[in-house]
Amino acid sequence: MSHAKKLFETLVREHADMLTVYLRSALGNVSDVDDLFQETMVVAWRRLDDFDHTRPFGPWLRGIARKLLQAHYRQARARRYTPAILDRLEARLAQLGHHPGDTWRDKLEMLRGCVQALPEHYHAVVTLRYFQEQAVAQLAHTLRLSIAAAKKRLQRARALVLDCMERKLAPLSSPVDQP
Amino acid sequence: MTPDPSWKEDVLRLAGAWIDGHDDGTPAAGAASPPSEHGEVTQRYLADLLLVDALLSNMSHDAARVRERRIRRVMQALDEPAATVPARARVLRWAPLLTAAAVLLVVVLGSWIQFARQSLADDVLTAVNEVSAEATDRVYSFRRVQAAGEAGGEPAGRLYLRGRTGLVIVCDQAVLGRNADQFWVVVPPQEVFLSHDFQWIDARATQDEVGLRFVQQLSLESRHIPLMQLASVAELMQHDYDVTVSRVQFGPRVADLLQGQRRSARADLPAIIRLWSDHASRIIQRAELSWAPDNTLVLELLPAELVADQWYDYPAHCQGVPAVQHVP
Numbered sequence: 001m002s003h004a005k006k007l008f009e010t011l012v013r014e015h016a017d018m019l020t021v022y023l024r025s026a027l028g029n030v031s032d033v034d035d036l037f038q039e040t041m042v043v044a045w046r047r048l049d050d051f052d053h054t055r056p057f058g059p060w061l062r063g064i065a066r067k068l069l070q071a072h073y074r075q076a077r078a079r080r081y082t083p084a085i086l087d088r089l090e091a092r093l094a095q096l097g098h099h100p101g102d103t104w105r106d107k108l109e110m111l112r113g114c115v116q117a118l119p120e121h122y123h124a125v126v127t128l129r130y131f132q133e134q135a136v137a138q139l140a141h142t143l144r145l146s147i148a149a150a151k152k153r154l155q156r157a158r159a160l161v162l163d164c165m166e167r168k169l170a171p172l173s174s175p176v177d178q179p
Numbered sequence: 180m181t182p183d184p185s186w187k188e189d190v191l192r193l194a195g196a197w198i199d200g201h202d203d204g205t206p207a208a209g210a211a212s213p214p215s216e217h218g219e220v221t222q223r224y225l226a227d228l229l230l231v232d233a234l235l236s237n238m239s240h241d242a243a244r245v246r247e248r249r250i251r252r253v254m255q256a257l258d259e260p261a262a263t264v265p266a267r268a269r270v271l272r273w274a275p276l277l278t279a280a281a282v283l284l285v286v287v288l289g290s291w292i293q294f295a296r297q298s299l300a301d302d303v304l305t306a307v308n309e310v311s312a313e314a315t316d317r318v319y320s321f322r323r324v325q326a327a328g329e330a331g332g333e334p335a336g337r338l339y340l341r342g343r344t345g346l347v348i349v350c351d352q353a354v355l356g357r358n359a360d361q362f363w364v365v366v367p368p369q370e371v372f373l374s375h376d377f378q379w380i381d382a383r384a385t386q387d388e389v390g391l392r393f394v395q396q397l398s399l400e401s402r403h404i405p406l407m408q409l410a411s412v413a414e415l416m417q418h419d420y421d422v423t424v425s426r427v428q429f430g431p432r433v434a435d436l437l438q439g440q441r442r443s444a445r446a447d448l449p450a451i452i453r454l455w456s457d458h459a460s461r462i463i464q465r466a467e468l469s470w471a472p473d474n475t476l477v478l479e480l481l482p483a484e485l486v487a488d489q490w491y492d493y494p495a496h497c498q499g500v501p502a503v504q505h506v507p
Contacts (some may be wrong), residue, residue: 005257012253016246017237024233025226034249041253084219109439111234116378124485130235132316134483142483155195158231159187165231 240314
Protein backbone atom coordinates (compact mmCIF):
# COMPACT_ATOMS: atom_id res chain seq x y z
CA MET A 1 0.00 0.00 0.00
CA SER A 2 1.37 3.44 -0.91
CA HIS A 3 2.20 6.02 1.75
CA ALA A 4 -0.68 8.22 0.54
CA LYS A 5 -3.14 5.37 0.90
CA LYS A 6 -1.88 4.61 4.41
CA LEU A 7 -2.43 8.24 5.39
CA PHE A 8 -5.87 8.17 3.81
CA GLU A 9 -6.74 5.00 5.70
CA THR A 10 -5.91 6.88 8.90
CA LEU A 11 -8.35 9.60 7.87
CA VAL A 12 -11.02 7.04 6.95
CA ARG A 13 -10.60 5.34 10.32
CA GLU A 14 -10.71 8.64 12.20
CA HIS A 15 -13.92 9.80 10.51
CA ALA A 16 -15.67 6.46 9.94
CA ASP A 17 -18.00 6.69 12.94
CA MET A 18 -18.93 10.31 12.28
CA LEU A 19 -19.75 9.59 8.63
CA THR A 20 -21.70 6.46 9.58
CA VAL A 21 -23.80 8.46 12.04
CA TYR A 22 -24.43 11.21 9.48
CA LEU A 23 -25.48 8.74 6.79
CA ARG A 24 -27.55 6.67 9.16
CA SER A 25 -29.42 9.78 10.33
CA ALA A 26 -30.07 10.78 6.75
CA LEU A 27 -30.91 7.36 5.35
CA GLY A 28 -32.24 4.96 7.95
CA ASN A 29 -31.60 1.96 5.71
CA VAL A 30 -28.40 0.22 6.84
CA SER A 31 -27.50 -1.29 3.47
CA ASP A 32 -27.72 2.15 1.86
CA VAL A 33 -25.39 3.41 4.60
CA ASP A 34 -22.79 0.81 3.54
CA ASP A 35 -22.99 1.87 -0.11
CA LEU A 36 -22.98 5.62 0.51
CA PHE A 37 -20.14 5.27 3.04
CA GLN A 38 -17.96 3.58 0.45
CA GLU A 39 -18.96 5.98 -2.30
CA THR A 40 -18.22 9.04 -0.12
CA MET A 41 -14.79 7.77 0.85
CA VAL A 42 -13.87 6.82 -2.71
CA VAL A 43 -14.93 10.25 -4.01
CA ALA A 44 -12.96 11.88 -1.17
CA TRP A 45 -9.86 9.89 -2.18
CA ARG A 46 -10.21 10.89 -5.83
CA ARG A 47 -10.72 14.56 -4.95
CA LEU A 48 -8.15 14.73 -2.21
CA ASP A 49 -6.19 17.35 -4.15
CA ASP A 50 -9.19 19.70 -3.85
CA PHE A 51 -9.17 19.45 -0.06
CA ASP A 52 -7.90 22.57 1.73
CA HIS A 53 -5.50 21.12 4.31
CA THR A 54 -5.89 24.16 6.54
CA ARG A 55 -9.52 23.23 7.20
CA PRO A 56 -11.00 20.26 9.07
CA PHE A 57 -11.58 17.07 7.10
CA GLY A 58 -14.94 16.11 8.67
CA PRO A 59 -17.11 18.94 7.24
CA TRP A 60 -15.49 18.48 3.81
CA LEU A 61 -16.34 14.78 3.93
CA ARG A 62 -19.92 15.56 4.95
CA GLY A 63 -20.14 17.99 2.03
CA ILE A 64 -19.32 15.15 -0.36
CA ALA A 65 -21.75 12.85 1.45
CA ARG A 66 -24.52 15.44 1.23
CA LYS A 67 -24.20 15.70 -2.55
CA LEU A 68 -24.30 11.91 -2.83
CA LEU A 69 -27.30 11.79 -0.48
CA GLN A 70 -29.21 14.28 -2.59
CA ALA A 71 -28.48 12.22 -5.71
CA HIS A 72 -29.57 9.12 -3.82
CA TYR A 73 -32.85 10.76 -2.75
CA ARG A 74 -33.57 11.76 -6.34
CA GLN A 75 -32.81 8.28 -7.62
CA ALA A 76 -34.79 6.52 -4.90
CA ARG A 77 -37.56 9.14 -5.08
CA ALA A 78 -37.26 9.50 -1.34
CA ARG A 79 -39.05 12.67 -0.35
CA ARG A 80 -38.70 12.25 3.39
CA TYR A 81 -35.56 14.26 3.84
CA THR A 82 -35.57 18.00 3.33
CA PRO A 83 -32.73 20.54 3.16
CA ALA A 84 -33.82 21.70 6.64
CA ILE A 85 -33.19 18.22 8.04
CA LEU A 86 -29.78 17.92 6.36
CA ASP A 87 -28.83 21.44 7.54
CA ARG A 88 -29.75 20.52 11.08
CA LEU A 89 -27.75 17.29 10.97
CA GLU A 90 -24.74 19.17 9.63
CA ALA A 91 -25.03 21.78 12.39
CA ARG A 92 -25.36 19.15 15.11
CA LEU A 93 -22.37 17.17 13.87
CA ALA A 94 -20.33 20.37 13.65
CA GLN A 95 -21.34 21.08 17.25
CA LEU A 96 -20.28 17.57 18.29
CA GLY A 97 -17.01 18.12 16.45
CA HIS A 98 -16.31 21.11 18.69
CA HIS A 99 -17.10 19.17 21.85
CA PRO A 100 -14.01 18.38 23.99
CA GLY A 101 -12.25 15.10 23.22
CA ASP A 102 -9.42 13.88 21.02
CA THR A 103 -11.43 11.23 19.23
CA TRP A 104 -15.04 10.76 18.20
CA ARG A 105 -15.37 8.21 20.98
CA ASP A 106 -14.08 10.73 23.54
CA LYS A 107 -16.54 13.32 22.29
CA LEU A 108 -19.39 10.87 22.76
CA GLU A 109 -18.58 10.08 26.39
CA MET A 110 -21.27 12.59 27.32
CA LEU A 111 -23.79 10.51 25.35
CA ARG A 112 -22.86 7.42 27.35
CA GLY A 113 -23.41 9.49 30.47
CA CYS A 114 -26.85 10.48 29.20
CA VAL A 115 -27.80 6.83 28.62
CA GLN A 116 -26.50 5.85 32.06
CA ALA A 117 -28.57 8.59 33.65
CA LEU A 118 -31.83 7.41 32.09
CA PRO A 119 -34.48 6.05 34.47
CA GLU A 120 -34.26 2.26 34.70
CA HIS A 121 -37.14 1.38 32.37
CA TYR A 122 -35.84 3.72 29.66
CA HIS A 123 -32.28 2.51 30.18
CA ALA A 124 -33.42 -1.08 29.68
CA VAL A 125 -35.21 -0.37 26.43
CA VAL A 126 -32.22 1.57 25.03
CA THR A 127 -29.80 -1.17 26.03
CA LEU A 128 -31.84 -3.89 24.36
CA ARG A 129 -32.55 -1.90 21.20
CA TYR A 130 -29.20 -0.28 20.61
CA PHE A 131 -26.49 -2.17 22.46
CA GLN A 132 -27.92 -5.65 21.95
CA GLU A 133 -29.56 -4.78 18.63
CA GLN A 134 -32.86 -6.45 19.39
CA ALA A 135 -35.77 -5.79 17.04
CA VAL A 136 -38.67 -3.89 18.59
CA ALA A 137 -40.84 -7.03 18.66
CA GLN A 138 -38.09 -8.97 20.42
CA LEU A 139 -37.40 -6.36 23.07
CA ALA A 140 -41.13 -5.96 23.63
CA HIS A 141 -41.23 -9.69 24.33
CA THR A 142 -38.19 -9.47 26.63
CA LEU A 143 -39.72 -6.62 28.62
CA ARG A 144 -43.23 -8.10 28.51
CA LEU A 145 -44.64 -5.03 26.78
CA SER A 146 -46.93 -4.65 23.80
CA ILE A 147 -45.12 -3.57 20.64
CA ALA A 148 -46.91 -0.23 20.74
CA ALA A 149 -45.82 0.33 24.36
CA ALA A 150 -42.24 -0.64 23.53
CA LYS A 151 -42.19 1.84 20.64
CA LYS A 152 -43.60 4.57 22.83
CA ARG A 153 -40.98 3.87 25.47
CA LEU A 154 -38.23 4.03 22.85
CA GLN A 155 -39.57 7.35 21.56
CA ARG A 156 -39.51 8.85 25.02
CA ALA A 157 -36.07 7.44 25.78
CA ARG A 158 -34.63 9.05 22.65
CA ALA A 159 -36.27 12.37 23.57
CA LEU A 160 -34.70 12.18 27.05
CA VAL A 161 -31.28 11.40 25.61
CA LEU A 162 -31.66 14.36 23.26
CA ASP A 163 -32.60 16.70 26.12
CA CYS A 164 -29.59 15.51 28.10
CA MET A 165 -27.28 15.89 25.10
CA GLU A 166 -28.47 19.41 24.53
CA ARG A 167 -27.76 20.32 28.13
CA LYS A 168 -24.23 18.95 27.83
CA LEU A 169 -23.57 20.57 24.49
CA ALA A 170 -25.16 23.87 25.47
CA PRO A 171 -22.03 25.57 26.90
CA LEU A 172 -20.40 25.16 23.49
CA SER A 173 -23.48 25.73 21.39
CA SER A 174 -22.12 27.84 18.60
CA PRO A 175 -23.78 27.12 15.31
CA VAL A 176 -27.06 25.59 16.39
CA ASP A 177 -29.97 27.82 17.26
CA GLN A 178 -32.59 26.24 19.43
CA PRO A 179 -35.77 25.07 17.73
CA MET B 180 -36.57 23.12 23.34
CA THR B 181 -39.91 24.84 23.32
CA PRO B 182 -41.95 23.24 26.08
CA ASP B 183 -45.05 22.58 24.00
CA PRO B 184 -46.04 18.96 24.54
CA SER B 185 -48.51 18.69 21.66
CA TRP B 186 -46.11 19.40 18.78
CA LYS B 187 -43.37 17.40 20.47
CA GLU B 188 -45.63 14.38 20.75
CA ASP B 189 -46.39 14.65 17.04
CA VAL B 190 -42.71 14.76 16.13
CA LEU B 191 -41.91 11.89 18.49
CA ARG B 192 -44.55 9.80 16.75
CA LEU B 193 -43.28 10.82 13.32
CA ALA B 194 -39.67 10.04 14.22
CA GLY B 195 -40.77 6.78 15.86
CA ALA B 196 -42.57 5.75 12.66
CA TRP B 197 -39.44 6.49 10.62
CA ILE B 198 -37.05 4.82 13.00
CA ASP B 199 -39.02 1.88 14.37
CA GLY B 200 -41.63 1.48 11.61
CA HIS B 201 -39.90 -1.28 9.67
CA ASP B 202 -36.50 -2.89 9.85
CA ASP B 203 -35.55 -1.47 6.45
CA GLY B 204 -36.17 2.08 7.64
CA THR B 205 -39.37 2.76 5.71
CA PRO B 206 -42.13 4.29 7.82
CA ALA B 207 -45.13 2.32 8.98
CA ALA B 208 -47.93 2.69 6.45
CA GLY B 209 -49.99 5.79 7.06
CA ALA B 210 -48.05 6.68 10.18
CA ALA B 211 -45.81 9.36 8.78
CA SER B 212 -46.54 12.46 6.79
CA PRO B 213 -43.83 14.10 4.67
CA PRO B 214 -41.71 16.49 6.74
CA SER B 215 -42.26 19.26 4.21
CA GLU B 216 -45.81 19.47 5.58
CA HIS B 217 -44.37 20.46 8.94
CA GLY B 218 -42.70 23.68 10.01
CA GLU B 219 -38.93 24.10 10.29
CA VAL B 220 -38.99 23.77 14.06
CA THR B 221 -40.57 20.36 13.70
CA GLN B 222 -38.11 19.33 11.02
CA ARG B 223 -35.16 20.37 13.18
CA TYR B 224 -36.45 18.39 16.15
CA LEU B 225 -37.04 15.43 13.85
CA ALA B 226 -33.44 15.68 12.61
CA ASP B 227 -32.22 15.73 16.24
CA LEU B 228 -34.14 12.55 17.04
CA LEU B 229 -32.81 10.81 13.93
CA LEU B 230 -29.32 11.83 14.99
CA VAL B 231 -29.82 10.41 18.50
CA ASP B 232 -31.00 7.14 16.95
CA ALA B 233 -27.93 7.00 14.71
CA LEU B 234 -25.54 7.86 17.56
CA LEU B 235 -27.03 5.16 19.78
CA SER B 236 -26.99 2.61 16.96
CA ASN B 237 -23.31 3.29 16.49
CA MET B 238 -22.62 2.39 20.13
CA SER B 239 -23.75 -1.24 19.70
CA HIS B 240 -21.47 -4.15 20.58
CA ASP B 241 -21.17 -4.89 16.90
CA ALA B 242 -20.32 -1.37 15.70
CA ALA B 243 -16.54 -1.88 15.78
CA ARG B 244 -16.73 -4.98 13.61
CA VAL B 245 -19.02 -3.24 11.11
CA ARG B 246 -16.71 -0.22 11.03
CA GLU B 247 -13.70 -2.41 10.23
CA ARG B 248 -15.66 -4.13 7.46
CA ARG B 249 -16.59 -0.77 5.93
CA ILE B 250 -13.00 0.47 6.11
CA ARG B 251 -11.78 -2.75 4.46
CA ARG B 252 -14.32 -2.32 1.67
CA VAL B 253 -13.20 1.27 1.08
CA MET B 254 -9.53 0.37 0.95
CA GLN B 255 -10.27 -2.50 -1.45
CA ALA B 256 -12.35 -0.16 -3.62
CA LEU B 257 -9.41 2.26 -3.87
CA ASP B 258 -7.32 -0.52 -5.39
CA GLU B 259 -9.99 -1.63 -7.82
CA PRO B 260 -9.31 0.52 -10.92
CA ALA B 261 -5.85 -0.98 -11.39
CA ALA B 262 -7.00 -4.52 -10.77
CA THR B 263 -10.37 -4.39 -12.47
CA VAL B 264 -10.90 -6.83 -15.29
CA PRO B 265 -13.93 -6.01 -17.45
CA ALA B 266 -16.83 -8.29 -16.59
CA ARG B 267 -17.01 -9.77 -20.08
CA ALA B 268 -13.30 -10.59 -20.08
CA ARG B 269 -13.69 -12.28 -16.74
CA VAL B 270 -16.49 -14.45 -18.08
CA LEU B 271 -14.48 -15.36 -21.18
CA ARG B 272 -11.44 -16.24 -19.12
CA TRP B 273 -13.43 -18.52 -16.87
CA ALA B 274 -15.62 -20.01 -19.57
CA PRO B 275 -13.35 -22.94 -20.55
CA LEU B 276 -12.75 -23.78 -16.93
CA LEU B 277 -16.46 -23.71 -16.16
CA THR B 278 -17.18 -25.95 -19.14
CA ALA B 279 -14.56 -28.43 -18.05
CA ALA B 280 -15.91 -28.33 -14.54
CA ALA B 281 -19.44 -28.93 -15.83
CA VAL B 282 -18.30 -31.97 -17.85
CA LEU B 283 -16.43 -33.30 -14.86
CA LEU B 284 -19.47 -32.82 -12.65
CA VAL B 285 -21.68 -34.73 -15.09
CA VAL B 286 -19.19 -37.60 -15.21
CA VAL B 287 -18.86 -37.87 -11.48
CA LEU B 288 -22.45 -37.15 -10.56
CA GLY B 289 -22.33 -39.13 -7.35
CA SER B 290 -19.30 -37.25 -6.14
CA TRP B 291 -20.96 -34.01 -7.15
CA ILE B 292 -23.99 -34.66 -4.95
CA GLN B 293 -21.69 -35.35 -2.03
CA PHE B 294 -19.63 -32.28 -2.83
CA ALA B 295 -22.74 -30.09 -3.15
CA ARG B 296 -24.02 -31.27 0.21
CA GLN B 297 -20.70 -30.53 1.89
CA SER B 298 -20.48 -27.17 0.18
CA LEU B 299 -23.99 -26.25 1.34
CA ALA B 300 -23.12 -27.40 4.85
CA ASP B 301 -20.01 -25.27 4.72
CA ASP B 302 -22.00 -22.21 3.63
CA VAL B 303 -24.53 -22.70 6.42
CA LEU B 304 -21.76 -23.31 8.93
CA THR B 305 -19.95 -20.15 7.83
CA ALA B 306 -23.13 -18.12 8.30
CA VAL B 307 -23.77 -19.71 11.71
CA ASN B 308 -20.18 -19.03 12.67
CA GLU B 309 -20.46 -15.34 11.72
CA VAL B 310 -23.74 -14.86 13.60
CA SER B 311 -22.40 -16.68 16.67
CA ALA B 312 -19.33 -14.46 16.65
CA GLU B 313 -21.41 -11.26 16.82
CA ALA B 314 -21.05 -9.44 20.10
CA THR B 315 -24.67 -9.99 21.03
CA ASP B 316 -25.67 -11.52 24.35
CA ARG B 317 -27.40 -14.89 24.15
CA VAL B 318 -28.54 -17.09 27.00
CA TYR B 319 -28.70 -20.90 26.96
CA SER B 320 -29.73 -23.51 29.46
CA PHE B 321 -27.43 -26.52 29.64
CA ARG B 322 -27.62 -30.05 30.98
CA ARG B 323 -25.59 -33.18 30.67
CA VAL B 324 -27.24 -36.39 29.46
CA GLN B 325 -25.45 -39.37 30.99
CA ALA B 326 -27.43 -42.32 29.66
CA ALA B 327 -28.11 -43.32 26.07
CA GLY B 328 -31.63 -42.36 25.04
CA GLU B 329 -32.18 -40.28 28.18
CA ALA B 330 -34.16 -37.12 27.52
CA GLY B 331 -32.25 -35.27 30.23
CA GLY B 332 -33.46 -33.77 33.45
CA GLU B 333 -33.54 -30.23 34.77
CA PRO B 334 -31.00 -27.78 33.34
CA ALA B 335 -27.82 -27.65 35.44
CA GLY B 336 -27.39 -23.93 34.95
CA ARG B 337 -27.57 -20.89 32.76
CA LEU B 338 -24.95 -20.01 30.19
CA TYR B 339 -24.41 -16.45 28.90
CA LEU B 340 -22.47 -15.98 25.69
CA ARG B 341 -21.19 -12.88 23.87
CA GLY B 342 -19.42 -13.59 20.59
CA ARG B 343 -16.24 -15.64 20.57
CA THR B 344 -14.87 -14.66 23.94
CA GLY B 345 -17.60 -13.71 26.42
CA LEU B 346 -18.85 -16.58 28.59
CA VAL B 347 -20.50 -16.73 32.00
CA ILE B 348 -21.91 -19.79 33.74
CA VAL B 349 -24.00 -19.13 36.82
CA CYS B 350 -24.92 -21.77 39.37
CA ASP B 351 -25.77 -21.64 43.05
CA GLN B 352 -22.27 -21.88 44.48
CA ALA B 353 -20.01 -20.16 42.00
CA VAL B 354 -19.72 -18.19 38.80
CA LEU B 355 -17.35 -19.17 36.03
CA GLY B 356 -16.53 -16.89 33.18
CA ARG B 357 -14.32 -15.83 30.37
CA ASN B 358 -13.60 -12.48 28.79
CA ALA B 359 -11.17 -12.46 25.89
CA ASP B 360 -8.19 -14.64 26.88
CA GLN B 361 -8.89 -14.64 30.60
CA PHE B 362 -10.84 -17.37 32.36
CA TRP B 363 -12.04 -16.79 35.92
CA VAL B 364 -13.97 -18.45 38.70
CA VAL B 365 -15.62 -16.49 41.51
CA VAL B 366 -16.09 -18.67 44.58
CA PRO B 367 -18.00 -17.29 47.55
CA PRO B 368 -17.40 -15.53 49.80
CA GLN B 369 -14.82 -13.47 47.87
CA GLU B 370 -12.28 -15.72 46.19
CA VAL B 371 -11.35 -15.30 42.56
CA PHE B 372 -9.11 -17.53 40.42
CA LEU B 373 -7.75 -16.14 37.16
CA SER B 374 -5.89 -17.86 34.36
CA HIS B 375 -5.40 -17.85 30.63
CA ASP B 376 -6.19 -21.56 30.59
CA PHE B 377 -9.33 -22.89 32.21
CA GLN B 378 -7.69 -26.27 32.88
CA TRP B 379 -5.16 -24.58 35.17
CA ILE B 380 -7.96 -23.05 37.19
CA ASP B 381 -9.71 -26.36 37.33
CA ALA B 382 -6.56 -28.16 38.47
CA ARG B 383 -5.84 -25.58 41.17
CA ALA B 384 -9.41 -25.32 42.29
CA THR B 385 -9.78 -29.09 42.36
CA GLN B 386 -6.71 -29.32 44.57
CA ASP B 387 -8.43 -26.90 46.89
CA GLU B 388 -11.63 -28.92 46.64
CA VAL B 389 -13.35 -25.91 45.24
CA GLY B 390 -13.43 -26.51 41.52
CA LEU B 391 -14.28 -30.19 41.99
CA ARG B 392 -17.38 -29.20 43.89
CA PHE B 393 -18.20 -26.60 41.32
CA VAL B 394 -17.76 -28.83 38.31
CA GLN B 395 -19.59 -31.72 39.96
CA GLN B 396 -22.44 -29.50 40.90
CA LEU B 397 -22.91 -28.61 37.26
CA SER B 398 -22.42 -32.23 36.13
CA LEU B 399 -19.65 -30.96 33.87
CA GLU B 400 -16.07 -31.85 33.09
CA SER B 401 -13.38 -29.24 32.59
CA ARG B 402 -13.08 -30.21 28.90
CA HIS B 403 -16.70 -29.19 28.42
CA ILE B 404 -16.24 -25.57 29.42
CA PRO B 405 -14.27 -24.10 26.47
CA LEU B 406 -16.63 -25.87 24.06
CA MET B 407 -19.64 -24.13 25.58
CA GLN B 408 -18.51 -21.02 23.67
CA LEU B 409 -20.73 -21.88 20.72
CA ALA B 410 -18.90 -19.60 18.27
CA SER B 411 -15.79 -21.73 18.89
CA VAL B 412 -17.80 -24.89 18.27
CA ALA B 413 -19.04 -23.61 14.91
CA GLU B 414 -15.46 -22.76 13.97
CA LEU B 415 -14.19 -26.12 15.22
CA MET B 416 -16.72 -27.94 13.07
CA GLN B 417 -15.40 -26.18 9.98
CA HIS B 418 -11.91 -27.56 10.54
CA ASP B 419 -12.13 -30.84 12.39
CA TYR B 420 -15.48 -32.37 11.41
CA ASP B 421 -17.23 -33.87 8.40
CA VAL B 422 -20.43 -31.87 8.36
CA THR B 423 -23.79 -32.49 6.68
CA VAL B 424 -26.83 -30.24 6.73
CA SER B 425 -30.57 -30.93 6.48
CA ARG B 426 -33.68 -28.74 6.74
CA VAL B 427 -35.86 -29.64 9.76
CA GLN B 428 -38.79 -28.25 11.70
CA PHE B 429 -37.75 -26.98 15.12
CA GLY B 430 -40.85 -26.06 17.10
CA PRO B 431 -42.54 -23.29 15.10
CA ARG B 432 -39.31 -22.50 13.23
CA VAL B 433 -37.59 -23.89 10.17
CA ALA B 434 -34.07 -24.82 11.14
CA ASP B 435 -30.91 -26.17 9.54
CA LEU B 436 -29.58 -29.19 11.39
CA LEU B 437 -25.79 -29.36 11.10
CA GLN B 438 -24.35 -32.74 12.05
CA GLY B 439 -20.61 -33.07 12.44
CA GLN B 440 -18.59 -36.27 12.75
CA ARG B 441 -15.13 -35.81 14.24
CA ARG B 442 -12.34 -36.55 11.72
CA SER B 443 -9.39 -36.58 14.12
CA ALA B 444 -8.63 -39.02 16.92
CA ARG B 445 -8.68 -36.29 19.58
CA ALA B 446 -10.74 -37.73 22.42
CA ASP B 447 -11.04 -34.35 24.12
CA LEU B 448 -13.33 -33.23 21.29
CA PRO B 449 -16.90 -34.51 20.98
CA ALA B 450 -17.29 -37.43 18.59
CA ILE B 451 -20.51 -35.94 17.24
CA ILE B 452 -21.80 -32.37 17.27
CA ARG B 453 -25.34 -31.38 16.27
CA LEU B 454 -26.39 -27.76 15.89
CA TRP B 455 -29.91 -26.59 15.11
CA SER B 456 -29.69 -23.10 13.67
CA ASP B 457 -32.71 -20.97 12.80
CA HIS B 458 -32.92 -20.86 9.02
CA ALA B 459 -33.61 -17.12 8.87
CA SER B 460 -31.43 -15.67 11.63
CA ARG B 461 -28.77 -18.45 11.80
CA ILE B 462 -28.86 -18.21 15.58
CA ILE B 463 -28.11 -21.56 17.23
CA GLN B 464 -31.30 -22.77 18.90
CA ARG B 465 -29.95 -26.00 20.30
CA ALA B 466 -26.59 -27.75 20.44
CA GLU B 467 -25.68 -31.31 21.34
CA LEU B 468 -22.04 -32.16 21.97
CA SER B 469 -21.62 -35.88 22.34
CA TRP B 470 -18.39 -37.51 23.51
CA ALA B 471 -20.14 -40.87 23.92
CA PRO B 472 -23.76 -42.07 24.07
CA ASP B 473 -23.64 -41.62 27.84
CA ASN B 474 -21.86 -38.28 27.79
CA THR B 475 -23.71 -35.58 25.91
CA LEU B 476 -23.92 -31.88 26.69
CA VAL B 477 -27.17 -30.23 25.58
CA LEU B 478 -27.57 -26.44 25.24
CA GLU B 479 -30.88 -24.77 24.48
CA LEU B 480 -31.51 -21.11 23.64
CA LEU B 481 -33.53 -19.13 26.20
CA PRO B 482 -35.28 -15.77 25.78
CA ALA B 483 -32.85 -12.84 25.72
CA GLU B 484 -31.87 -11.26 29.02
CA LEU B 485 -30.58 -7.82 29.78
CA VAL B 486 -27.01 -8.01 31.13
CA ALA B 487 -24.50 -5.31 31.99
CA ASP B 488 -21.69 -4.43 29.60
CA GLN B 489 -19.13 -5.72 32.11
CA TRP B 490 -21.02 -8.96 32.77
CA TYR B 491 -18.17 -11.03 31.34
CA ASP B 492 -15.57 -9.58 33.75
CA TYR B 493 -15.31 -11.10 37.21
CA PRO B 494 -15.79 -7.85 39.20
CA ALA B 495 -19.40 -7.80 37.98
CA HIS B 496 -19.95 -10.95 40.05
CA CYS B 497 -18.14 -9.90 43.23
CA GLN B 498 -19.35 -7.87 46.14
CA GLY B 499 -16.63 -5.78 47.71
CA VAL B 500 -12.94 -6.38 47.04
CA PRO B 501 -12.18 -10.03 46.28
CA ALA B 502 -9.00 -12.01 46.97
CA VAL B 503 -7.65 -12.63 43.48
CA GLN B 504 -5.29 -15.53 42.76
CA HIS B 505 -3.53 -15.82 39.41
CA VAL B 506 -3.13 -19.43 38.36
CA PRO B 507 -0.58 -20.84 37.81
